[in-house]
Amino acid sequence: MSASHIRTNFSGIVDPMATSHFVIALVGESGVGKTSILHLLMETPPPEEHLPTVLLNTEVLPNIRFANYDIMILDFGGQLQSQKLWDFSRADVAFLISDSTPRNLVISKGIMAKIQQDYPKLPIRAFANKQELPNALDPSAIGKVIGADVHSIVAVDLAYRTNLLRSLVHLLCEPFGLEVPDISPDALLRFNPA
Ligand SMILES: Nc1nc2c(ncn2[C@@H]2O[C@H](COP(=O)(O)OP(=O)(O)OP(=O)(O)O)[C@@H](O)[C@H]2O)c(=O)[nH]1
Ligand SMILES: [Mg+2]
Numbered sequence: 001m002s003a004s005h006i007r008t009n010f011s012g013i014v015d016p017m018a019t020s021h022f023v024i025a026l027v028g029e030s031g032v033g034k035t036s037i038l039h040l041l042m043e044t045p046p047p048e049e050h051l052p053t054v055l056l057n058t059e060v061l062p063n064i065r066f067a068n069y070d071i072m073i074l075d076f077g078g079q080l081q082s083q084k085l086w087d088f089s090r091a092d093v094a095f096l097i098s099d100s101t102p103r104n105l106v107i108s109k110g111i112m113a114k115i116q117q118d119y120p121k122l123p124i125r126a127f128a129n130k131q132e133l134p135n136a137l138d139p140s141a142i143g144k145v146i147g148a149d150v151h152s153i154v155a156v157d158l159a160y161r162t163n164l165l166r167s168l169v170h171l172l173c174e175p176f177g178l179e180v181p182d183i184s185p186d187a188l189l190r191f192n193p194a
Contacts, residue, residue: 003085006055010087021060021072022172025088027115028097029107030078033129036155037097038075040164046156053077055085065191066172088115093123093171098150100128100136109146125167126150132157165189 006013026034035053036046041061057075064071076086088094094115098108108126115124128139131152143150151167154160165185173180181188 022069025074025091025094032097032099033155096126
């Protein structure tokens, strides 16, 4: 399978899986922690070193379901050659990940502008990752620059999973006009297939 195959057949690759899936696209520069966030959602150990995602990695989260929707993650590679494949036409939301450095902030602002231009209807949620590092920029400062609310996260720390699931519950309730249930997000989303 080549890059051009994925580009040409993107809908076909994702479509059969997308019908009853809520699709979240993880986007951001290489190394900011997209695959680590995928692992946090899957409750699997995060990568210790940076192994760049090649092109695209799709996963359906095990044991998580909201109403009749499984949650599908599109974990895009952030390296320049993979960025050419970024396609959000099947996504219900994009999670824009920053590593909370000044250098990346400028890049994330550019990515945000490009997504807004190409996909004006796509909701975008911004995350400031690597918040435990000593020089991490404050999420509110990042938010001012990119013009969006920014959630803080440490993708390699399992303790942040509940926060992430809480954002997910809000996101899932919104399009249905549902009030956010007063149940822990983990309990609400947990689904154990028989
Ligand atoms: N200190 C710290 N390191 C992190 C955090 N999140 C991810 N990392 C590390 O950052 C490196 C890159 O993480 P990945 O999740 O592979 O980054 P990515 O965005 O998927 O990168 P590409 O696949 O190349 O686009 C890994 O070594 C992770 O362990 C975090 O919150 N804090
Ligand atoms: Mg990756």
